[in-house]
Amino acid sequence: MTSAETKAEPRGRLSATDWEQAALDVLAHGGVAAVAVESLARTLGVTKGSFYWHFPTREALLKAAIDRWEQRDEDQVIGHVERIVDPRERLRELFQRVSREVQSHLVYAALLQASDHPLVQPVIERISKRRLALLTAAYAEAGFDPRTARHRARLAYTAYSGFLQLNQRHGMPRMDQEEYQAYIDHVIETLVPA
Amino acid sequence: MTSAETKAEPRGRLSATDWEQAALDVLAHGGVAAVAVESLARTLGVTKGSFYWHFPTREALLKAAIDRWEQRDEDQVIGHVERIVDPRERLRELFQRVSREVQSHLVYAALLQASDHPLVQPVIERISKRRLALLTAAYAEAGFDPRTARHRARLAYTAYSGFLQLNQRHGMPRMDQEEYQAYIDHVIETLVPA
DNA sequence: CAGTCTCCATACTTGCGCGTATGGTTACTG
């Protein structure tokens, strides 16, 4: 009885989507390893027998869940941020969204931590390329020459993912809301000079 | 026969230190999960029977190996960098060392990825605190007010660990040596203004 | 209301990696 033997909410019937949703939840808080079928079944109030009707294997669920997340991310984060023209605002928005929209970033952090898994490796690569391109374009628009834009984008992105890694899960003296905002402001000020 | 069933170099006898050394090697390249006793035994040219003479459990080996690494890190990286007074030079040295001294940083990256493991969690916390303090002190010496120094240090450190995470293992369009140097220079220029 | 399709439970089997038990071999000491 370590932690999450809790819920067991018995909705009537389940669909594949329900499993994917539940998988994303535990993925966000427990990492890839925590996505286990028997455990998931318990939190959904059913048993393995149910799972293997909807999915052929655990990997299939993982892939489906991650694909769903990537799709939502493409729409919400990218689609929304991409419309902001000012790179300063764009970067601010990206970092601000780490505090709200926690779920999505938690999943990303979990995936980062399991980047050696053959299933998530290509996902991380795609996401990284995409976001890096987004940042690079932003800096280029802001007047940076291509080379500098690439470097600055990489710096911003590594700072972003390093931040996720060092905060969301463990250690690092916790920041309160005010300190967090001050930090974000500092990052913007440092990485997006006038 | 996935990958590393190779070596099997039969030195005469083995000591606990040999096992710790080998553990660090596979830890650096395969992560914490790759530190498996039977696998390690094969690469050392022996069997499990040998291992359990030197160590009571796998966790014990892991702890010993990580302790050894942390000790070496304390001496080499910190001890050496700490003597550099100019923070600009100190930061440059820290980032430069990511290319040389690969082993140590690879281990750190592997530990970062397994930061949920009860054995490495306190290690990461210690290391993070220590390095963050190092950077904070450097920025403070350089004339930053305490609050800004903390923020800048955090930014530099997250950029550092994010860089490790996104490069050393997987994805991210590989940088050649020249590009890498240019990037480092850009980071220094950006994070350590005159 | 008989048949079937969907969803789920129960009881297995299987693979993998840790740990144990026990005996063998080399090295070292008196």
Place this chain on the structure above:
DNA sequence: CAGTAACCATACGCGCAAGTATGGAGACTG
């Protein structure tokens, strides 16, 4: 050169989570 201690091999037990086999209960269709 016995005898003991350090080091290692072989063979087993065991737990855990994935995957399988099979049958049962509710819903929907003719």
